[in-house]
Every structure is written in C-alpha cells, then in structure tokens.
Amino acid sequence: xxxxxxxxxxxxxxxxxxxxxxxxxxxxxxxxxxxxxxxxxxxxxxxxxxxxxxxxxxxxxxxxxxxxxxxxxxxxxxxxxxxxxxxxxxxxxxxxxxxxxxxxxxxxxxxxxxxxxxxxxxxxxxxxxxxxxxxxxxxxxxxxxxxxxxxxxxxxxxxxxxxxxxxxxxxxxxxxxxxxxxxxxxxxxxxxxxxxxxxxxxxxxxxxxxxxxxxxxxxxxxxxxxxxxxxxxxxxxxxxxxxxxxxxxxxxxxxxxx
Amino acid sequence: xxxxxxxxxxxxxxxxxxxxxxxxxxxxxxxxxxxxxxxxxxxxxxxxxxxxxxxxxxxxxxxxxxxxxxxxxxxxxxxxxxxxxxxxxxxxxxxxxxxxxxxxxxxxxxxxxxxxxxxxxxxxxxxxxxxxxxxxxxxxxxxxxxxxxxxxxxxxxxxxxxxxxxxxxxxxxxxxxxxxxxxxxxxxxxxxxxxxxxxxxxxxxxxxxxxxxxxxxxxxxxxxxxxxxxxxxxxxxxxxxxxxxxxxxxxxxxxxxxxxxxxxxxxxxxxxxxxxxxxxxxxxxxxxxxxxxxxxxxxxxxxxxxxxxxxxxxxxxxxxxxxxxxxxxxxxxxxxxxxxxxxxxxxxxxxxxxxxxxxxxxxxxxxxxxxxxxxxxxxxxxxxxxxxxxxxxxxxxxxxxxxxxxxxxxxxxxxxxxxxxxxxxxxxxxxxxxxxxxxxxxxxxxxxxxxxxxxxxxxxxxxxxxxxxxxxxxxxxxxxxxxxxxxxxxxxxxxxxxxxxxxxxxxxxxxxxxxxxxxxxxxxxxxxxxxxxxxxxxxxxxxxxxxxxxxxxxxxxxxxxxxxxxxxxxxxxxxxxxxxxxxxxxxxxxxxxxxxxxxx
Numbered sequence: 001x002x003x004x005x006x007x008x009x010x011x012x013x014x015x016x017x018x019x020x021x022x023x024x025x026x027x028x029x030x031x032x033x034x035x036x037x038x039x040x041x042x043x044x045x046x047x048x049x050x051x052x053x054x055x056x057x058x059x060x061x062x063x064x065x066x067x068x069x070x071x072x073x074x075x076x077x078x079x080x081x082x083x084x085x086x087x088x089x090x091x092x093x094x095x096x097x098x099x100x101x102x103x104x105x106x107x108x109x110x111x112x113x114x115x116x117x118x119x120x121x122x123x124x125x126x127x128x129x130x131x132x133x134x135x136x137x138x139x140x141x142x143x144x145x146x147x148x149x150x151x152x153x154x155x156x157x158x159x160x161x162x163x164x165x166x167x168x169x170x171x172x173x174x175x176x177x178x179x180x181x182x183x184x185x186x187x188x189x190x191x192x193x194x195x196x197x198x199x200x201x202x203x204x205x206x207x208x209x210x211x212x213x214x215x216x217x218x219x220x221x222x223x224x225x226x227x228x229x230x231x232x233x234x235x236x237x238x239x240x241x242x243x244x245x246x247x248x249x250x251x252x253x254x255x256x257x258x
Numbered sequence: 259x260x261x262x263x264x265x266x267x268x269x270x271x272x273x274x275x276x277x278x279x280x281x282x283x284x285x286x287x288x289x290x291x292x293x294x295x296x297x298x299x300x301x302x303x304x305x306x307x308x309x310x311x312x313x314x315x316x317x318x319x320x321x322x323x324x325x326x327x328x329x330x331x332x333x334x335x336x337x338x339x340x341x342x343x344x345x346x347x348x349x350x351x352x353x354x355x356x357x358x359x360x361x362x363x364x365x366x367x368x369x370x371x372x373x374x375x376x377x378x379x380x381x382x383x384x385x386x387x388x389x390x391x392x393x394x395x396x397x398x399x400x401x402x403x404x405x406x407x408x409x410x411x412x413x414x415x416x417x418x419x420x421x422x423x424x425x426x427x428x429x430x431x432x433x434x435x436x437x438x439x440x441x442x443x444x445x446x447x448x449x450x451x452x453x454x455x456x457x458x459x460x461x462x463x464x465x466x467x468x469x470x471x472x473x474x475x476x477x478x479x480x481x482x483x484x485x486x487x488x489x490x491x492x493x494x495x496x497x498x499x500x501x502x503x504x505x506x507x508x509x510x511x512x513x514x515x516x517x518x519x520x521x522x523x524x525x526x527x528x529x530x531x532x533x534x535x536x537x538x539x540x541x542x543x544x545x546x547x548x549x550x551x552x553x554x555x556x557x558x559x560x561x562x563x564x565x566x567x568x569x570x571x572x573x574x575x576x577x578x579x580x581x582x583x584x585x586x587x588x589x590x591x592x593x594x595x596x597x598x599x600x601x602x603x604x605x606x607x608x609x610x611x612x613x614x615x616x617x618x619x620x621x622x623x624x625x626x627x628x629x630x631x632x633x634x635x636x637x638x639x640x641x642x643x644x645x646x647x648x649x650x651x652x653x654x655x656x657x658x659x660x661x662x663x664x665x666x667x668x669x670x671x672x673x674x675x676x677x678x679x680x681x682x683x684x685x686x687x688x689x690x691x692x693x694x695x696x697x698x699x700x701x702x703x704x705x706x707x708x709x710x711x712x713x714x715x716x717x718x719x720x721x722x723x724x725x726x727x728x729x730x731x732x733x734x735x736x737x738x739x740x741x742x743x744x745x746x747x748x749x750x751x752x753x754x755x756x757x758x759x760x761x762x763x764x765x766x767x768x769x770x771x772x773x774x775x776x777x778x779x780x781x782x783x784x785x786x787x788x789x790x791x792x793x794x795x796x797x798x799x800x801x802x803x804x805x806x807x808x809x810x811x812x813x814x815x816x817x818x819x820x821x822x823x824x825x826x827x828x829x830x831x832x833x834x835x836x837x838x839x840x841x842x843x844x845x846x847x848x849x850x851x852x853x854x855x856x857x858x
Contacts, residue, residue, distance in 0.1 A: 014777045029499055031603070036500040042729040042781075045772050054773040057780050059291075061465045063501045064599060066389050067295040082500075083602050104436055105778040112412075115292060119404050124397035125356040130276055130682075132347035136354040138365030145591075148358035148384045151393060152595075155294055187356045 003028035005037055006048075006092035009056055012103045019103070022056075023048040023092070034074060034081040034095065035060050038107075058107035065221060068154025071098055071161070072107050078161035080221050098161050100168060113168075114155050117177035121200045123184055126193045137188035150183040150229060152222045159226055162219035164211055171205030175216035175226045178207055182229040185236065198233070198240045207233045259283050260692040263430045263445035265416045265472060267293025269388070269674060270657025271451030272395035273681025279402040281689065286443055287399070288411045288432055290467045294396045297453050297465040298677065301388025302596055303372060303508035304380035305352075305674040307345035311366060316377040318342040323850060325672060328374040328552050329623070329665020330810035330820060331852040332485065332828070332845065336632035337645075337662050339849060341679040343637070348678050349381050355394040359383050360592070370592070371511045374552040374669040374857075385506065385595030388674055415783060416472040418479060419448050419653055420700065420708045425480070427652035428700035431708045433716065436778045440713045442705040446692035447652045449684055450476065450626065451677075454658040458791045458798070459619035459744070460736025463495055463504045473626060473659050474790035477797070482649040483831040484661030485624035486794070487801030490668055490811050491745050492620035493556035494579050494613075496600055502618035503603060505579060506596045507670040509613075510549040512588070514581045516540050516556070517612075518569045528571075528578055528612040539563050547857040554667040554811040555857060557617040561745045564616075571614060578612035617745060621673065623664040623811065624801070626655035627830060630662070636849050638683070643691035646684040652695075654688055656680035661828070666810025719785045720776075724768030728785045731769060735762055735788075735795060743799050747814045752803040759796050766792060797831040797838045804840050805829060822852050 007024040025048045026040040038058055045055040060070035063082040070081040073096040075089055086093065101109035139147075159175040160166050166174040181197050184190035190197075201207045207230060216226040259282045264271045267289035275285045289296065310316040321342040326333050353359060353367060360368045360382050369378040383390035402408040413435045420429040420442055429444040452472050456464020477483050493516075494509070495502035510516070517536040524531065540559055541548045549556075560577055564570030571577060581589060581597075586609050589597060600608045627649060631642035638645060646654045656677070663676040742755040766789055773781040807821035808814055827842035 013775065031497060031499040033500060033603075039500060039729070042772070043727055043733075054775055055781065057773075057778055061291050061295050061467055062297065062300050063466065063498075064300060064503045065602065066299045066386055067291075067297075067465065069291060069295045085603070085605075108436075108778060111292070115294070115400075118397075119400050122401075124401045125354070125394075126401075127354050127398070130280060130351050130398075132350060133354065135350045135367070136356070139361055140365050141361040141363065144358050144361045145384075147356070148390070151358050151383075151390055152386065154299075154389075155292075184356065189354065190356055 005032070005086050007037055008092045008094045009106070010096040011056065011106045012097070014105060015102065022053065028086070032086045034072070034084040034086065034093065035063060035070060037086065056106050066154065068156035071156045071158055072096065073098060073161065078158040078219055080156065083221070098157055100161050100166060101157065102168065111155070111157050114157060114160065114174070114176060117173050118155070118180055120173065121177050121181035122193070122197050123177065123180035125184060125187065125190055127189070139188070143186070147183060147186055150179055150224055153179055153224055154222065156221065158219045158221055159216035162215040164213050164215065165209055172209040173201065173205055175230065178233055179224060179226045179229040182233045194236065195240060195243070198236045201233060202237045202240065207237055260446040260689065261286070262688055263288065263443060263448045264451060265430065265448065266296070266451035266453060266657065268296035268298040268451060268453055268657060269392055269395060269677035270681040271449070272392070272399050273678050274449050274451060274656060274684050275408055276395060276398050276402065277682055277685030278688070279407040281685065283689065285408045286411060286445060287408055288414050288416055288430065290413070290415050290435070292412045293399065293410065294393065296392060297468055298392040298674070299386070299389040300463065300465060300504065301674050302385050302504060302506035303511065304370060304382035304387045304671045305349065305391065306372065306379050306669070306671040307349045307381060307675070308342065308377070308379055309346050309349060309367070309369065311369060312378045314377050316379055318345065320377065321345065321379065324375045325669055326665065326850050327855055328669040329667050330855050331826065331847065331850070332488070332665030332809060334630060334662040335846055335849040336636055336638055337630045339636055340638040341663060341676060344679050344682070345675055348675065352391055352394055355398065357383055357390050357394045370508060371550060372670040373507050373510070373550045373556070376547070380511065380671040382508065385508065385593055391674055391678070416452065417712045418475045418708060419650070420705050421479065421650070422700040422704050425651065427650050429705060431712055433712065433783065435783070438716065438776060438779060438782065440709055440716065442709045444700065444705065446695055447654060447688040449654045449656060449688060450659055451657045451681065452659050454622040455791065455794050456619060456622070458735065458795050459739045460733060461498065461502045461740070462619035463492060463502055469787040469791055470659070470794050471787040471790040474794045476626070476648070476650065476653060477831070478793060478833045480650055480833065481653060482627040483624065483797055484627035485666070485801065485829050486797040486831050487805055487812050487829060488623035488666050488810065489619060489744065489798060490553055490621035490623060491557045491617045493553055493560055493617050494615040495618035496603055497614060497616070498603060503599060504620065505600060505613060505615050507553070509579060509581055509593055509596065512581070512592050513584050514549065514579050516549055516560070516577055516579055518563055518571060518577045522569055523573065525572065537569065544858045551857045552667055552669060554813070557745050558813055560617055576614050576616045579615045580612040581608060582610060582612060619740065619744060621668055622658060623661065623666060623668050624798070625659045625661040627828070628655050628660045628662055632846070640683070641686050641690055643687050643694065645687040646680055647687065647691070652691065654684050656684050666812055715786070716782060720771050720779070720782050722769055722771045722785065724770050726765050726769040727772060728769045728781060728788050731762060731765060732788050732791070735759070735791065739795060739798070743802055745813065747802050747812065749803060749814070749816065752799055755799050756796065756803065759792060759799060763792050793833070793838070800838050800840060801829045801831060820855070826852060
C-alpha cells in the first residue's frame with residue numbers, strides 16, 4: 001500500500017461562519033512540507049470521506065521562511081507551514097489558522113493589526129530624504145549583527161499567537177511591534193527620535209502590559225530575543241517617565257514647554 | 259500634483275512609491291500580498307555597487323562593463339551605465355535608512371565577491387539582503403502612509419489597465435481577493451512592478467505570487483515584450499518537493515567550491531572522497547573566475563558534467579557545493595542564514611557535509627519592453643518621460659518585469675540594484691508624463707467597459723465545470739518548460755513545446771473551477787493567471803525558437819556561437835490576433851562594442 005499523510009484541518013467558509021474539522025488522506029512524497037500537502041488537496045479536492053470539497057485556502061509566498069506569510073498552528077504550535085516537514089510531524093497532522101486574528105477563510109487570517117501597530121510605534125528611520133547624502137553613521141560589526149538579529153522579524157505573528165497577554169480584544173500591542181520599536185532605538189539616527197517612539201509604548205497597551213511569560217522568544221521561527229527587546233524598551237519608558245516629569249516641572253524661562 | 263498607481267510592493271514598487279510621495283504626489287499601491295511579504299525577500303547574497311573600499315581600483319565604469327559583458331551584450335547600455343553610477347548612492351541611502359549591512363572592523367560597509375566580476379563589489383546584510391532592503395523601504399512607505407500620501411491596496415490583484423480612446427493608459431482594473439469585487443481606479447500613469455513569471459516553470463525559485471499574470475495581461479492589451487527567451491537558470495538550488503530553494507551565490511563568493519566525484523558512479527559519502535578524487539570542474543576550466551563564473555556558464559557546466567558526461571552525484575543532475583573547508587565561525591557570521599535554510603529543509607548540516615545542489619529557474623531577464631532617453635555623454639536624461647515607459651502611453655514597467663538591464667544573463671546581486679534604480683528612475687519620468695497630459699478625465703465609459711469585461715470573465719470562469727484540474731494543468735506546463743525551454747535548447751523540441759502549449763490553451767477551456775464559493779475563491783483567480791501564464795510561455799518558447807545562436811542564458815548546441823551579425827538585437831514579442839508574433843530591434847552599442855565573452 002502506498003504511504004499516505006493524514007491531515008485534520010480546521011476550516012471556516014467565511015468570516016462569520018462556524019469553524020469545522022475536515023480530514024484528508026494524501027499521498028506521501030519525499031521532502032514534503034505542509035504546503036505541499038495543501039497543494040495536493042488543490043490537485044484532488046476530495047476529503048477522506050470521499051466527498052468532493054472546495055480546496056482549502058491558505059496564505060503563502062516565498063516557501064523559504066523569509067516572507068512570514070504561511071503562519072499556521074500545526075500540531076498545536078504556531079509556525080511556518082513551509083518549513084514544517086511532514087516526516088518530522090506526528091500524524092494526523094492538525095492544522096489550524098492562527099487563533100489571535102480574524103479568520104478570513106480556512107487558514108487565511110487578517111494580520112493587518114500587526115502592520116498598523118508598526119505604524120503606531122513609528123518603526124522607521126526618520127531620514128531627511130532619499131537623495132544621495134553620503135553614507136550613514138559608522139557602526140561596529142557587533143552592533144550591526146545585533147540589529148540584524150531583530151531586523152529579521154517577518155511580522156509572521158507566531159509570537160503574537162504564543163503571547164498570553166495578546167488577543168484580538170486586548171489593548172496590548174504585542175511582542176513583534178515592540179521588538180521593532182526597540183530596533184530603531186539602537187541605531188545612531190533612529191535614537192534621535194527615541195523619545196517619540198518610547199512615548200508610543202508607554203501607558204495602557206504598551207510595554208508594561210507584557211506578562212513576562214517569555215513565550216514570544218520561544219515561538220519565534222527566527223529565534224529573535226524579543227524578551228530582551230521588551231526589557232530594554234521597558235527601561236527606556238522608565239527613563240522617559242522621569243524625563244517627562246522633569247520637563248513638566250521646568251520653568252518656562254529654562255526652555256520648558258509653555 | 260498628480261496621482262499615480264503602482265502595482266507590486268517589492269523593492270522596485272516601494273522605491274517608486276517613496277520617490278513619488280517625496281516629491282508631493284499621491285500613490286495608490288496595489289499588491290496581492292502585504293507588501294512586506296513580496297518576493298524581494300528571497301534575494302540573499304547582496305547588492306552591487308562599485309564603492310571601491312578594498313583598494314582594487316573598482317569603478318562604476320568597470321561595473322557597467324561587467325554587467326554588459328555578463329549579459330552577453332544584449333542589455334541596453336545607457337540605462338546600465340546610469341544604474342552603475344547611481345549604485346553607490348543607493349547603498350548609502352539604505353545605510354541611512356538603517357539597514358544592518360555587514361561591517362568591516364572599522365565600522366564601514368563590507369563588500370564580498372560575486373559572480374562575473376573580479377572585484378569585491380557586493381554589499382550584504384547577513385544572508386537575507388533582499389529582505390533587509392525591502393523592510394527598509396516598507397518602513398519608509400509606512401511613514402508616507404501615516405502621512406496620508408500613500409494608500410495601500412493589499413490583498414488586491416491587478417487584472418488589466420484601463421485605456422482611453424487614443425489607447426493611453428488611464429488607470430487600473432483590479433480584483434479584491436476575498437470579496438472578488440472588480441473595481442477600476444483612475445491614475446495619471448500606472449507603474450507595473452509586479453516581478454517575474456517564475457511560476458511558469460515547475461519548482462522555480464520564485465515565490466507563489468510570481469505568475470507574471472498582469473504582465474501577460476497588458477501584453478495582450480498591446481504592450482511589447484522584450485527578450486522573452488532570456489530566462490536565468492540558477493546553478494545552485496536545494497532539492498525540494500514544492501519548490502527548489504535558492505542556495506545563494508554568496509556561498510561561492512565566500513569560498514564555496516563546486517565539485518563532482520572524478521570517478522563516474524562513485525557513490526561513497528562525499529567526506530570519504532579524498533581531495534585528489536574530486537573533480538573541481540569550474541576551477542579547472544575557468545582558472546581566473548573559478549567558481550564565480552556567471553550563472554549561465556556555471557549552470558551549463560553542471561549540466562554538461564552531470565547530463566552529457568554522466569558524472570552527477572547519484573547519476574542525477576546534482577553536484578556538490580562544498581563549504582566544509584571554511585571555519586565554522588566565518589560560515590556562521592557570513593552565511594549563517596542560508597546554511598540554516600539548507601539544514602532546515604534537508605536535515606543535513608552544510609558545515610559538516612557538502613551540499614547537494616542542482617540548477618533551477620530563477621529569474622527572467624526578459625520583460626515588458628521599456629524605453630529610455632540618453633544624452634550625448636551616454637548617461638540618461640533623468641527628467642525624460644520616456645524612461646521606463648512601455649509601448650502603451652502612460653504605462654511604465656520597473657524591476658524584474660522590465661527587460662532592459664540584464665540582457666541575456668543577469669549577474670548576481672545586480673537584481674536588487676536594478677529594482678531600486680528603476681524605481682528611482684521612473685518617478686521623475688511619470689511626473690514629466692503627467693505634466694504633459696492633456697487636462698480632463700478619461701471617459702467613464704472606458705472604466706465601466708473594462709470593469710464589465712473582467713466581471714464577465716471572472717463570472718464565466720467561476721462557472722467552468724470541465725474535466726481538467728487547473729492546478730494539474732499548471733504542473734504540466736511547468737514540467738514542459740523545465741524540460742524543453744531551459745538550459746539546453748533544441749529547435750525540434752522547441753517546436754514540439756509550442757504545439758504542447760497550444761494544446762494546453764485548448765485544454766484550458768476544459769478546466770473546472772474547483773471551488774464553488776463566492777468568497778476568497780483562489781481557483782477562480784488562478785484559472786485566469788494560468789491562461790496568462792500560457793501566453794507568456796508561448797512568448798518565451800517562440801523567442802527561444804527564433805534566436806538561432808547561443809548568447810548568455812540562451813544556449814543551442816546546434817548554434818554554439820554568438821552571432822552578432824544576425825542577433826545583436828532585442829527580440830520584441832507582440833500579441834497579434836491571439837498569437838505571439840516576433841520582430842527584432844537593433845541595440846545601441848555606442849558605449850561598448852561587443853567582444854568575446856571569456857571568463858577563463
């Protein structure tokens with residue numbers, strides 16, 4: 001008998017439909033990943049009971065674990081479907097959409113809150129313009145490597161899924177955007193607007209809402225030390241708080257705000 | 259100020275968007291995926307610029323020549339020159355944006371070697387340079403979005419352009435992926451930055467969205483296509499079931515060596531094969547460039563060793579790429595990311611065991627034909643509305659979907675450069691175009707007509723209930739292209755392939771829209787993409803058939819030499835009465851006269 005792969009997929013026909021489990025048995029082949037399994041369903045859209053079904057829909061793009069598109073919960077763990085090789089997974093393989101985001105259909109979820117959060121924390125370099133103005137500041141190899149570690153964040157959402165404090169209704173902004181806010185504080189030019197960035201993560205929903213479970217760092221497919229970023233950012237918010245208090249108390253003649 | 263439409267949010271599209279926003283224009287930015295997930299993330303090795311920090315007397319002129327020679331004299335010379343001179347400034351711009359480029363001990367940008375040059379000219383950020391550059395632009399676009407200058411339409415697929423009675427492009431027609439709503443959007447010009455057509459080839463290194471569908475669609479609306487036959491096969495990809503993942507040229511740039519066992523059928527584990535019994539065939543044949551010959555040369559030599567001579571690992575089209583002689587700390591620092599990918603997807607540690615690699619379709623040098631305006635000194639007039647303009651007025655193309663920078667073969671680390679450069683160049687071009695545009699809106703009938711055309715087409719696709727599965731038909735097309743229109747080309751097989759493609763177009767009428775829903779229906783949109791891929795495949799194959807010479811990536815054993823007297827020309831494809839027709843156009847060789855392309 002030819003080898004098969006058993007799948008259980010949590011499906012949902014539309015945004016307001018009820019979720020349901022569907023089962024599939026598909027032919028095995030070498031080096032197969034979860035995306036390859038879903039492609040097999042497109043080629044032969046029939047479930048295990050032999051019923052013709054609409055093929056499962058999902059999001060994916062690069063299939064090399066650099067774009068962040070294909071995050072799913074696979075055997076209970078949020079991860080990239082492209083790097084989930086079936087030979088290393090217990091069967092039946094359970095595949096669910098990320099649970100912390102609105103489901104659009106089947107395994108497709110709406111992660112736009114993460115991108116909006118990046119705008120909220122001003123995760124960008126405040127450059128004067130894109131015209132040729134010569135090189136940026138010199139940076140040590142060590143500092144560049146540390147920035148690179150955080151700059152690999154794919155906005156995939158695995159850390160958000162694993163975080164006990166983050167959900168669709170909570171105000172907490174979540175680990176990924178905090179990691180990015182901290183990244184720009186590390187750079188010489190980015191640090192010039194540090195106060196502005198730190199202020200966006202103070203107060204409710206900000207860095208103080210982190211419950212320190214450290215799930216985010218463990219869930220990250222790129223092993224980004226998000227908890228370190230959150231700790232650094234947290235220290236910055238304390239400094240900022242003191243600065244803001246002092247600024248409020250500064251008399252106008254000393255250059256304080258009116 | 260004007261309003262422009264950009265299709266595609268990779269490096270080229272985002273760069274154009276930023277330049278337009280920066281000069282006060284409004285931009286509507288369309289992308290199938292959130293722009294941060296665009297295919298540019300897959301570029302690993304780096305971006306070229308002759309910054310010359312290694313005391314090698316490198317210069318933009320040498321970069322220009324290397325690029326033109328690398329493309330076997332088929333690239334358009336003035337745009338290449340302008341690009342190579344702009345390259346150092348582009349690196350500095352990214353440096354100021356905070357890209358974590360790898361550094362020298364003094365804290366300067368570091369540069370590594372890449373194929374087709376003898377200079378250290380490639381800046382890099384770990385092993386994910388494309389991702390890092392894309393993120394830098396993504397962040398800047400988000401900044402403009404927050405200021406209200408840019409509006410993103412993520413989760414939309416472009417279907418066609420809207421044209422007025424005079425034939426000029428006046429806007430875009432697109433479909434929303436989840437609601438399947440078809441809508442038109444007016445704009446003073448449309449810039450296509452939608453990437454390459456890799457999905458036409460089975461298991462290419464391209465991303466899932468790279469069907470080239472919108473490019474095929476505007477080709478069918480009358481835009482000319484340049485050099486469709488020029489398809490790059492990357493020599494080193496990792497075996498995979500769903501796709502072949504790239505193993506970056508940087509592995510060789512950092513000292514990686516390609517070899518096969520000297521004895522045919524030697525099936526010992528690679529580490530047990532002594533040095534003297536390894537055949538370093540690239541180093542032997544190309545003592546000057548060694549493992550860093552251009553990609554077309556390396557792919558052809560691997561094919562020759564593995565297929566012609568039967569010397570491939572395990573008898574297949576596979577050879578070793580070996581970095582095990584390099585110390586682990588260096589490997590982890592300079593190549594960590596790509597070695598992790600290899601390990602993740604194959605289960606073997608490339609620091610310990612030589613990697614098994616084989617060639618895979620990687621890049622299209624060909625794309626929409628675009629114009630440029632040169633000055634007497636060989637540089638471009640940067641304000642000309644002709645730069646990056648397609649043959650449809652008001653429609654522009656940049657990035658992998660244009661044809662002009664790489665000729666018959668692209669050098670490694672030149673694609674990130676051409677994407678960013680063409681994105682910079684197109685902004686003043688469309689601004690000039692818009693200034694000269696006659697006042698007044700395009701007739702609303704043109705917009706309504708285009709919207710209706712697509713709504714009807716998608717409705718009719720949705721009701722297709724034939725016996726063919728569209729995904730299976732796509733696989734057949736992909737296999738055909740890999741087998742018959744790739745490294746080695748033969749006219750008999752190309753003719754047969756054209757017949758098969760015509761047959762596939764017949765069978766396309768018999769596909770079934772295997773999803774019956776009206777919400778996020780992937781098959782419905784994919785069936786349209788498949789039709790468009792069939793058209794592009796015909797252009798690629800016909801271009802390959804008609805060019806009876808060998809030049810760059812285009813290799814015909816029956817015509818083993820470059821034939822400048824006949825083919826020192828751009829292949830121009832046109833859509834004419836439901837078929838692809840070809841013509842040829844002379845190339846301006848005023849900067850560099852063609853010379854023999856040697857790397858030994």
